[in-house]
Each structure stands twice: as structure tokens, then as C-alpha cells.
Amino acid sequence: MVSDDTEHAVMTVLSLERNPCPQSFSIDLAKRIRWWFAGVPAGIGLATARASLKLWSGVPPSRSGVHSAGNGPLMRAPVIGAWFSTDSEARSAFVEASTRITHKDPRACETAKIVAESAAWAVESGTDVETLFSRLAPLVESEEMESRLTGLREGLSRGIEVGDFTDSIGRRAGFVSGFAPDTAAVALFSWLRHRGDFRKIVTSTILAGGDTDTVAFVAGSLGGIDTALSDLPPEWLSGLRDYPINANSLMCPDGSLGLRFPNWPISVIRNTAFLAIVLAHGFRRLFPPY
Numbered sequence: 001m002v003s004d005d006t007e008h009a010v011m012t013v014l015s016l017e018r019n020p021c022p023q024s025f026s027i028d029l030a031k032r033i034r035w036w037f038a039g040v041p042a043g044i045g046l047a048t049a050r051a052s053l054k055l056w057s058g059v060p061p062s063r064s065g066v067h068s069a070g071n072g073p074l075m076r077a078p079v080i081g082a083w084f085s086t087d088s089e090a091r092s093a094f095v096e097a098s099t100r101i102t103h104k105d106p107r108a109c110e111t112a113k114i115v116a117e118s119a120a121w122a123v124e125s126g127t128d129v130e131t132l133f134s135r136l137a138p139l140v141e142s143e144e145m146e147s148r149l150t151g152l153r154e155g156l157s158r159g160i161e162v163g164d165f166t167d168s169i170g171r172r173a174g175f176v177s178g179f180a181p182d183t184a185a186v187a188l189f190s191w192l193r194h195r196g197d198f199r200k201i202v203t204s205t206i207l208a209g210g211d212t213d214t215v216a217f218v219a220g221s222l223g224g225i226d227t228a229l230s231d232l233p234p235e236w237l238s239g240l241r242d243y244p245i246n247a248n249s250l251m252c253p254d255g256s257l258g259l260r261f262p263n264w265p266i267s268v269i270r271n272t273a274f275l276a277i278v279l280a281h282g283f284r285r286l287f288p289p290y
Contacts, residue, residue, distance in 0.1 A: 001241075001277065002242050002245050003213040003217065004044060004213075005217035006217065006245060007245065008036075008075035008076050009078070010250075010259065011033065011036065011076075011262070012076040012080065014032065014261060015028040015029040015032060016094075017256060017257070022090075022096070022097040023097070025094060025097055025098075026061045026062065026098070027061060029061070029097075030055055030060075030061035030064065030101050032262060033048075033051075033052055033101060034052060034055045034056055035262045035264045036052075036267070037052035037053075038056075038262075038264050038267075038268075039264050039268050039270070040268055040271050041267075041271050042274050042275040046068075047066050047070045047103055048072045051066050051072075051101060051102040052102075054066070055101075061097075061100065062100055063100075064101055065099065065100045065103045065104035066102070066104065067104055067105050068103050069103070069107040069111070069179060069180045069181070070178050071180055071214040072103055072108070073099040073108050074111060074184060074187075074218050075217065076098045076112070077095055077098070077112040077113070077115040077116040077218075078115055078218060078221035078222060078225075079221075080098060081095075081115065081119030081120045082120065082122075084116075085123035085124060086120075088120075092113060095109065095112050095113050095116050096109055096113075098112070099112050106142070107142045107145065107180060108180050110141050111145060111180035111183075112180070114136050114139050114140070114145065115187070115188075115218055115222075117135055117136055117139060118132065118191075118222055119221065119225060122222055122225040122226055125226075132192075133149070133153060142181065144179075144181040145181045145185075148169055148181050148182070148184075149185065151168055151169055151185070152165070152188060155189060155193075156193060161204070162189060162205060162207070162208050163207060163208050165185075165189045165193075166186050166209070166210075169182060169186075170182065175210040176210030176212070178210075183211060183214055183215050184218065186219075187216075187219040188219075190208070190215075190219040191219045191222040194223075195223070195226060196226060198223045198224065198226075198227040198232060198233070199233050201219050201220060202216050202219065202223070205220075229251070244259055244260070244261060244263060245259070245261065
């Protein structure tokens with residue numbers, strides 16, 4: 001099954017398909033997020049939940065964001081970056097519109113722009129990593145992101161592993177927090193460290209620990225841009241049996257998703273099953289064989 005990260009990416013694509021300007025895009029995406037929240041998704045971030053409640057109370061999407069530098073905007077940034085890979089102004093405007101719906105901490109928008117810029121560079125088939133860093137430099141505003149990008153460059157030059165880089169920037173070893181600069185830095189590092197090996201990008205990110213679904217989602221999104229469909233792990237695709245988002249529904253030869261999402265109230269049933277499966281896995285891991 002897919003996590004909320006993929007669901008937000010799908011909602012972003014659907015809103016982009018139908019709305020050519022940031023304002024109408026924001027309104028459409030906010031409506032989708034409201035009904036997505038009404039499906040009671042498991043594992044929703046606190047900031048996104050609070051923003052969703054504000055949307056339901058009538059607060060416009062331009063003012064519904066809460067003061068948080070969480071990962072919510074990063075779930076939508078790779079799609080926006082790829083969509084507007086040749087238009088830097090639109091890329092920036094749509095990332096800002098997307099971020100404001102759920103988060104208003106400047107670091108959330110800063111980090112989302114960095115991820116979107118990286119996605120755009122990947123679409124262009126960029127190979128010189130220093131060129132990427134030169135493009136990211138003007139987007140860096142916070143001390144947190146500056147220090148993490150500095151560590152990222154040093155780690156890549158020394159050839160350290162993803163787990164070692166994670167431990168060097170994290171608040172404790174073996175844990176990537178839901179703080180957007182941490183998530184973006186680890187995702188970027190994993191992608192650049194193992195670029196060209198999609199399986200390694202995703203698995204090494206998950207093994208780094210912490211907020212694995214979002215960090216692996218961002219890293220996998222960037223790695224997926226570089227990867228042909230035929231090179232994706234076939235057992236991962238065949239094992240994806242969610243509804244309505246699954247491998248078949250995401251393979252769109254005409255370039256349009258053609259999905260109806262979110263699909264409330266069916267999503268309530270789906271999310272109940274999702275939570276039950278997650279809890280079952282969690283309890284199972286408490287007993288041997290571990």
C-alpha cells in the first residue's frame with residue numbers, strides 16, 4: 001500500500017493538470033486535502049492535520065498553513081519541480097502556493113524549493129553535481145539548511161554511506177526526524193550517493209531510520225526521474241495492490257492520471273484497513289523471529 005506521501009503527490013498532479021495558475025491550483029489542492037483528511041488517513045503529520053482542520057473551518061488556503069517546518073510540503077515538491085522543470089518562476093510560485101496550504105514556517109518553503117529545484121535538474125539529466133549545488137545556493141536562507149548542505153557536499157566527497165551521513169546531522173544516531181531540512185538533506189544525499197541505482201537509493205534511505213516513508217519518498221522521487229520504468233524493481237510494482245493508487249493507475253500512456261482522488265467515503269474503509277495492517281506488522285515485530 002502507498003503512504004500519505006504518494007497520495008499527496010497524486011493530488012498535486014491532479015491539481016496541476018486542471019489549474020494553470022498558482023491561485024486556482026492552491027484552491028483545488030486545498031479542496032483535495034480537505035477530503036483526503038476526511039478519510040482519516042493513518043500517520044498524518046500534526047501540522048498537516050491542524051491545517052486541514054483550518055481548511056474545514058473556512059480559512060482560505062493562502063492562510064491555512066501552521067507554523068511548522070515539517071515534511072508536508074516535501075511530499076508535493078518533487079512533482080512540482082518535474083512539472084515546471086523549464087520554468088523557474090512557475091516552479092517557485094507553485095511551490096509557495098502548495099506550501100502555504102499546510103505550513104508557513106519559511107524553512108518549510110525553503111526546503112520544498114530545494115527539492116523541487118533538484119527534481120528540475122534531474123529532469124534536465126544533469127550530471128555535474130557542482131552545477132546542482134550552484135543552483136541550490138540561492139535558495140538557501142536558513143542556517144539549518146546551509147549547514148546540512150555543507151555536510152552533504154563533504155560527505156559525498158568522502159564517499160561515506162547514507163547511515164553515516166544521517167548520524168552526522170541527526171539529533172540522535174539511526175533516526176531522521178520529521179524536520180524538513182533533515183529530511184531533504186538525507187534524501188538528497190542518498191539520491192546523489194547512489195544515483196542510477198533506484199533500489200539502493202530507496203533501501204539505504206529506509207535503513208537510515210526515522211521518518212522513513214517521507215525521506216524515502218523524496219529520495220525515490222528524485223531517483224525515479226533518473227530511472228526508466230523497465231529498471232524499477234518488478235516485485236515492488238507487482239506487490240503494489242492499493243486502491244485506487246497502484247502501479248496500473250500510475251502508468252498513464254497519455255500523460256494524464258485520469259484518477260478520481262481522494263474518493264471519500266471509500267477512503268475511510270481503505271485507511272482503516274491500512275491502519276490495521278500497519279499495527280499488525282508492528283505487533284508482529286515484537287516477537288521472534290524478529
